[in-house]
Amino acid sequence: MPNFLATRLTTWVSQTPIHLALVVLSTLWTLPSLGLLISSIRPPEEVLTTGWWTVFQHPFDFTQYSLENYRTVLSAEGLGQALLNSLTIAIPATVIPIAIAAFAAYALAWMEFPGRQWLFLAIVALLVVPLQMTFIPLLRAYGHLGLTGTFAGLWLAHTGYGLPLGIYLLRNYIGSLPRDLIEAAAVDGATPWQIFTRLIVPLSMPAIASFAVFQFLWVWNDLLVALVYLGGTPTVAPLTITLTNLVGSRGQDWHLLTAGAFITMTLPLLVFLALQRYFVRGLLAGSIKG
Amino acid sequence: MAQVRFESVSKRYGDVLALHDLTLAIADGEFLVFVGPSGCGKTTTLRLLAGLEPVTTGHLYIGDRRVNDLSAKDRDIAMVFQSYALYPHMSVYENMAFSLELQGLGKGEIQQRVQRAAQQMELEDLLQRKPKELSGGQRQRVAVCRAIVRNPAVFLMDEPLSNLDAQLRGQARVEISRLHRELGSTLIYVTHDQVEAMTMGTRIAVLNQGRLQQVDTPQALYRAPSNKFVAGFIGSPAMNFLAGVLVETDDLLWFKAEAVSFPLDRTTCPGYQRYLGQPVICGIRPEDIHDAHYVPTGLVTSPLQGKISALERMGNEVIVYLTLGDRQTYAARVDRRSALALGETGLFAVNTRAIHLFDPDTEIAIAAQGAP
Amino acid sequence: MTHIFGRGLVAALAIGLGCGGVFALFYGANGLVERFAPGNSKNRLLPWVYLTPALLLLAVYLVLPTLVTIYISCFDARSQAFVGLTNYLTVFTDKTMGEAFRNNLLWLVGVTGGSVSLGLLIAVLADRVRYEPVPKTLIFLPMAISFVGASVIWKFIYAFRPAGTAQIGLLNAVVTSLGFEPVGWLVERSINNLALIAIMIWLQTGFCMVLLSAAVKGIPQEIIEAARLDGASEGQIFWRITLPLIRSTILVVSTTTILLVLKVFDIVYVMTAGNQGTEVLASRMFKEMFSFRHYGRGSAIAVLLLLAVIPIMVLNIREFRRPTPLR
Ligand SMILES: Nc1ncnc2c1ncn2[C@@H]1O[C@H](COP(=O)(O)OP(=O)(O)OP(=O)(O)O)[C@@H](O)[C@H]1O
Ligand SMILES: [Mg+2]
Numbered sequence: 007m008p009n010f011l012a013t014r015l016t017t018w019v020s021q022t023p024i025h026l027a028l029v030v031l032s033t034l035w036t037l038p039s040l041g042l043l044i045s046s047i048r049p050p051e052e053v054l055t056t057g058w059w060t061v062f063q064h065p066f067d068f069t070q071y072s073l074e075n076y077r078t079v080l081s082a083e084g085l086g087q088a089l090l091n092s093l094t095i096a097i098p099a100t101v102i103p104i105a106i107a108a109f110a111a112y113a114l115a116w117m118e119f120p121g122r123q124w125l126f127l128a129i130v131a132l133l134v135v136p137l138q139m140t141f142i143p144l145l146r147a148y149g150h151l152g153l154t155g156t157f158a159g160l161w162l163a164h165t166g167y168g169l170p171l172g173i174y175l176l177r178n179y180i181g182s183l184p185r186d187l188i189e190a191a192a193v194d195g196a197t198p199w200q201i202f203t204r205l206i207v208p209l210s211m212p213a214i215a216s217f218a219v220f221q222f223l224w225v226w227n228d229l230l231v232a233l234v235y236l237g238g239t240p241t242v243a244p245l246t247i248t249l250t251n252l253v254g255s256r257g258q259d260w261h262l263l264t265a266g267a268f269i270t271m272t273l274p275l276l277v278f279l280a281l282q283r284y285f286v287r288g289l290l291a292g293s294i295k296g
Numbered sequence: 297m298a299q300v301r302f303e304s305v306s307k308r309y310g311d312v313l314a315l316h317d318l319t320l321a322i323a324d325g326e327f328l329v330f331v332g333p334s335g336c337g338k339t340t341t342l343r344l345l346a347g348l349e350p351v352t353t354g355h356l357y358i359g360d361r362r363v364n365d366l367s368a369k370d371r372d373i374a375m376v377f378q379s380y381a382l383y384p385h386m387s388v389y390e391n392m393a394f395s396l397e398l399q400g401l402g403k404g405e406i407q408q409r410v411q412r413a414a415q416q417m418e419l420e421d422l423l424q425r426k427p428k429e430l431s432g433g434q435r436q437r438v439a440v441c442r443a444i445v446r447n448p449a450v451f452l453m454d455e456p457l458s459n460l461d462a463q464l465r466g467q468a469r470v471e472i473s474r475l476h477r478e479l480g481s482t483l484i485y486v487t488h489d490q491v492e493a494m495t496m497g498t499r500i501a502v503l504n505q506g507r508l509q510q511v512d513t514p515q516a517l518y519r520a521p522s523n524k525f526v527a528g529f530i531g532s533p534a535m536n537f538l539a540g541v542l543v544e545t546d547d548l549l550w551f552k553a554e555a556v557s558f559p560l561d562r563t564t565c566p567g568y569q570r571y572l573g574q575p576v577i578c579g580i581r582p583e584d585i586h587d588a589h590y591v592p593t594g595l596v597t598s599p600l601q602g603k604i605s606a607l608e609r610m611g612n613e614v615i616v617y618l619t620l621g622d623r624q625t626y627a628a629r630v631d632r633r634s635a636l637a638l639g640e641t642g643l644f645a646v647n648t649r650a651i652h653l654f655d656p657d658t659e660i661a662i663a664a665q666g667a668p
Numbered sequence: 669m670t671h672i673f674g675r676g677l678v679a680a681l682a683i684g685l686g687c688g689g690v691f692a693l694f695y696g697a698n699g700l701v702e703r704f705a706p707g708n709s710k711n712r713l714l715p716w717v718y719l720t721p722a723l724l725l726l727a728v729y730l731v732l733p734t735l736v737t738i739y740i741s742c743f744d745a746r747s748q749a750f751v752g753l754t755n756y757l758t759v760f761t762d763k764t765m766g767e768a769f770r771n772n773l774l775w776l777v778g779v780t781g782g783s784v785s786l787g788l789l790i791a792v793l794a795d796r797v798r799y800e801p802v803p804k805t806l807i808f809l810p811m812a813i814s815f816v817g818a819s820v821i822w823k824f825i826y827a828f829r830p831a832g833t834a835q836i837g838l839l840n841a842v843v844t845s846l847g848f849e850p851v852g853w854l855v856e857r858s859i860n861n862l863a864l865i866a867i868m869i870w871l872q873t874g875f876c877m878v879l880l881s882a883a884v885k886g887i888p889q890e891i892i893e894a895a896r897l898d899g900a901s902e903g904q905i906f907w908r909i910t911l912p913l914i915r916s917t918i919l920v921v922s923t924t925t926i927l928l929v930l931k932v933f934d935i936v937y938v939m940t941a942g943n944q945g946t947e948v949l950a951s952r953m954f955k956e957m958f959s960f961r962h963y964g965r966g967s968a969i970a971v972l973l974l975l976a977v978i979p980i981m982v983l984n985i986r987e988f989r990r991p992t993p994l995r
Contacts, residue, residue: 021796021797024793024796024797025797027789027793028790028793028794028797028803031786031789031790031803031807032802032803032806032807035806035807035809035810035870035873036806036809037838038821038822038824038825038838038870039809039810039813039821041821041824041825041838042820042821042824045824053836054836055834055836056834056836057834057835057836057837057838057841058836058838059838059841087675090675090676090679091679093679093683094679094682094683097683097686097687098682098683098686098687101686101687101690102686102687102689102690105690105691105694106690106721106722106725107722109694109718109719109721109722110718110719110721110722110723112718113714113715113716113718113719114719117714117715117718118711118715119712119715119716125719125723129722129726132726132730132731133981134974134977134978134981135730135734135974136930136931136970136973136974136977137931138931138950138953138969138970138973139733139734139737139970139971139973139974140729140730140733140734140737141733141957141966141970142733142736142737142740142957142963142966142967142970143732143733143736143737143740144729144733145957157682157686158686161686162725162729163729165725165729166725166726166728166729166730167729167730169722169725169726170726170730173722197702198698198714198718199698199702202718223812226814227813227814227815227816227817228814229814229815229816229933229934229937229938230933230934230950230954233954234957246814246816246934249816249817249820250816250937250938253819253820253823253938260824260827260836263820263823263824264820264824266820267816267817267820267821270814270816270817271812271813271814271817274812274813274814275809275812275813277812278809278811278812279812282805282808285811286878
């Protein structure tokens, strides 16, 4: 028994450099976010005069923490409205492309029509197009149609941009379902619509979840597309735009910036931690997004 | 009601002709088995009938309806797939209720019908399980049950037993035969296992390379195969074939090959005249070659000497493999008491009345050609 | 209070309308075809019912705009007069654009090299310890953070106070405690690009690590053991066995990172707005569009981006032809 312990000890010791490297790297990666979190719950005067690491001199002195900063940014700085806007943008901009991509993927995988393979290839090829290619013509069209600064305009834009990845991902998954299952349902009397809703959708949930997590994070964290199509209208601006504006207007008010940044991060972090498995899958398949 | 008719049905996949000009009528209530080697077009035939593939040419009828243009869901058929195709996200109950629900039946009636079908297949205790919680045999029963709950005009089954082990397969054979008797519906069954075909079918349709070779009752198929393919395919071990010529001396008809020759009975080979002096192929079933010491009484036999190259003692019989000096191996199924030993030269007796003759070019049975 | 409640209600309504609308669309179209299309044409029509919304959106949002952008890149600022390749010439000779090209190249090399090698290092190291998920999750976590959020985090780290006052930025606190003068990380032209690149490495390493880790784990253990029996040291195993075996994943990870970096915008826009010599192609294009209203030149930059993406993408897709690692 002591022998066994001794061997374990020696392997542990011989691995010291590995442990050390991992600890250093993990700390390095965590420190920035930790600093942000701590600063966001310190009173403004202290954030602006001393470094956030000073709280560790008395970590359990709870008087040095307060949620005041959050109250300020949410109300006075308009982050509350921005949070609502972000939700209003991100949820439909995730649901709509899922629905459209799933129907298209089903047709591409299991319905017979001429040119099916070519169509799929063409859609996948669209993964190449950088979004920048589309801004100027679309912005002009939006101007004519009065879509600039509307949620609907942004939903449709995110849907269009998300579709190639969504169709690619879902078609591959739906196409790999056993042919027998789909034929069994057809023989059992299901119409294409019933096959889709009763069989394809429930069975494709893993792929749908992957794409959902991926698209949600992408839309939630997007700044560029929102800036282009929403312009400067504050009533519809999502968190990313509002926070960017805050950086511009209150660049030195770190107590507000840190709290604001943390608010933008909470939801994606929760989604991410809860559905990490699906997100990784989406990443593996979606790492070629344009 | 549910008679099924194929009229000159062909199916082409690109360059592959999967089914060639099939014409076949299946009577109401019949148990018809399609059998043939892998890739011969059995599954294709079922899928055409089910409406899962469009036919290339020809007409399909179920009952009095021409169904070429009906989609699968409107053909009133149920199908059991080789993989069972149970819906993995639904319980056994939901699997069975699915098609009834789609028909728009009420909850009460669905429940009643599912219960009745489950009773028939002894599945009452498994109704709440998901397919992945079932054994292979149970899955197979659920798949069959899902088909019978619909009470369709025609049942289609594509190798439903091929994923079971030998013992379960035996039980399931009996089970399906029983169901067919109870339900009285038309059942079309695909297999490549000739034991299944012979034991279950009221008629058997033999397919090869997309062409229908022969349709008949199991006994007729065994007794009078219409060509060399059917003769070789039905029966195990397979029929032995020897190439030789047909000659007539005095009042006897002779088959002469390199290593052996047999006298034949003219009455069992109608139509032989055209082949006199011509090459023919002679077919002898292993069970028509006996150990010379144990010949059943009343048989007309001709002696045969062969060197024994292998022996399989099965308990109730012995399969002997022998060579006749022409580099081929022939199989014989002899009495279990046989004392033949490996390496010996044994003395056998061939039942000459049971010999089949085939045209070497067309491979069609000479007896089946009839008088020209 | 009712104010907030009202706004929440409006948001919920909008969300419901957007999500419900798309389902209603499909349901309605499907119902129409099922009910009214004559028996035979139904099966031919249905695929198009399911495909049309997707095809329409793809055409409107990707295909047509791309063609139009290529077209107007040959026109002047207001897209009125044809100017041939003038925009491209300007783009290539302009001083700030030269800077943008140089910076983009720096980003490509720095971010790709940095995050791929760090990702590989962490993947290999974490593979050898029992608490593997902990460092991996910590390093992967920034993937969920937006570029804007990350920019704020790092702006705070780079925060600069004149010498003599207490530093609240972590980096300058370290620098001054070591006895040096505080550094203006984001204004000093020699280092501000590197400071921005560090943010991207921080964000992107997790991604590289996850894919590379999957590849490292995919190497059969027997091969490693066989090499060990053959007397290879751990270092030799890494360089001669592991690395060649995950070569294709490294390629995929690198090309993916390159594609991302090529279009990097948010970080530069938030941190420096492209000033002090930190311009990149995408931020430059944004300026051409919104500050200078020169649609011709903006489009020319977009076309250059597309041209840069295509060869990389072709390489990537060739690798992706192999079975997807999705399941
Ligand atoms: N979708 C298809 N495309 C092209 N060829 C096909 C297709 N389906 C079947 N075939 C071809 O048609 C022929 C008949 O196939 P089928 O599946 O009917 O054989 P089978 O008799 O069921 O064989 P098995 O006993 O192996 O199941 C084969 O040559 C096969 O390769
Ligand atoms: Mg088959």
